[in-house]
Amino acid sequence: MTKRERRSFSKDFKEQVVQLHLAGKPRADIVREYDLTPSALDRWVRQHQSSGSFQEKDNRTPEETELIKLRKENQRLMMENDILKQAALIMGRK
Known part of the structure; x- marks a missing residue:
């Protein structure tokens, strides 16, 4: 096929x-x-x-809309966390 x-x-x-x-x-x-x-x-x-x-x-159902919103927020928070980890590593070396 x-x-x-x-x-x-x-x-x-x-x-x-x-x-x-x-x-x-x-x-x-x-x-x-x-x-x-x-x-x-x-x-x-x-x-x-x-x-x-x-x-x-x-x-979309309200649940689907909320899930999409929460996934976007989760992605943003993970990126912020990664940035803070990198900043902590840089500050720890000084």
Whole structure:
């Protein structure tokens, strides 16, 4: 099985495909006609129903948003800790 090149789709295209699905066109026909993966179509439909937006940041749960924030803060604190360790080593040599 060959790996498919990653493609990007416009918001308008996603909206049109979702509207076709909501109008009753079979999922298999949409996937075949537009050469999509079934998981991409399912994700677009789910995103459209939950928030009406296809942006990942608009479809995150509060827990996911908090986790991303905490990971960034943790990374920043680890960098600060490394800087302080290096400063302590330099000051200890003097």
